[in-house]
Amino acid sequence: xxxxxxxxxxxxxxxxxxxxxxxxxxxxxxxxxxxxxxxxxxxxxxxxxxxxxxxxxxxxxxxxxxxxxxxxxxxxxxxxxxxxxxxxxxxxxxxxxxxxxxxxxxxxxxxxxxxxxxxxxxxxxxxxxxxxxxxxxxxxxxxxxxxxxxxxxxxxxxxxxxxxxxxxxxxxxxxxxxxxx
Numbered sequence: 001x002x003x004x005x006x007x008x009x010x011x012x013x014x015x016x017x018x019x020x021x022x023x024x025x026x027x028x029x030x031x032x033x034x035x036x037x038x039x040x041x042x043x044x045x046x047x048x049x050x051x052x053x054x055x056x057x058x059x060x061x062x063x064x065x066x067x068x069x070x071x072x073x074x075x076x077x078x079x080x081x082x083x084x085x086x087x088x089x090x091x092x093x094x095x096x097x098x099x100x101x102x103x104x105x106x107x108x109x110x111x112x113x114x115x116x117x118x119x120x121x122x123x124x125x126x127x128x129x130x131x132x133x134x135x136x137x138x139x140x141x142x143x144x145x146x147x148x149x150x151x152x153x154x155x156x157x158x159x160x161x162x163x164x165x166x167x168x169x170x171x172x173x174x175x176x177x178x179x180x181x
Contacts, residue, residue: 109155116142116155120169127176136180142173 119142126135142152156170167175 112150112152112155113157116152117157117169119152120156120173123176124172127180132180135176139177139180 119138123135123138123142126132126138145151153170153173156168156173158168158170160166160168166172
C-alpha cells in the first residue's frame, strides 16, 4: 500500500486529475462569458439598428403625414373653389336667363316700335294729303287696346334723331291727334 502513494506522488499526470478539470472549468467559463458577451453585443447592435430604423420610419411617417395634410388642405381648397365656380356658373346662368328674357322683351318692343312707326308714317301721310277719314282709322288702330296690349302710339320714339329741331314722332302724332279730335 505504501507503494501506491509514492507512485501517485511521482506521476504528476495521475496526481493532478482534479487540476485538469479545474483548468478546463475556467476555459469553459471564459468561453461562455465570451458567448454571452457576443450575444449581448449582437442584441445591443440589433437594438440600435432597430431604433435607427424606427427613427427613419417615424421621419418618413411625419413627412407622409405632412404631405397628406397638404393634400387634404389642397383638396379642401379645391372643393371651396369648385363650390365658388358652381355658384358663379349658377349666377351666370341666371343672368343668361334674365338677358334672354330682356332680349326677348326688347325684340318685342322693337317689333312694336317698327309697327308703330309704320302706322305713324301712314297717319302723317294721310294727314298731309288731307285724307282725314283714313287718318282717323289709322289713329284708331294705333289707339286700340282690345287685345290687352299697350297701344302702338306708346311705342313711338319721344326724341328726334334727326337733330333738326323738329317734332319727335310721338310729338307729331300727338299734334295730328289733337288737330283731328
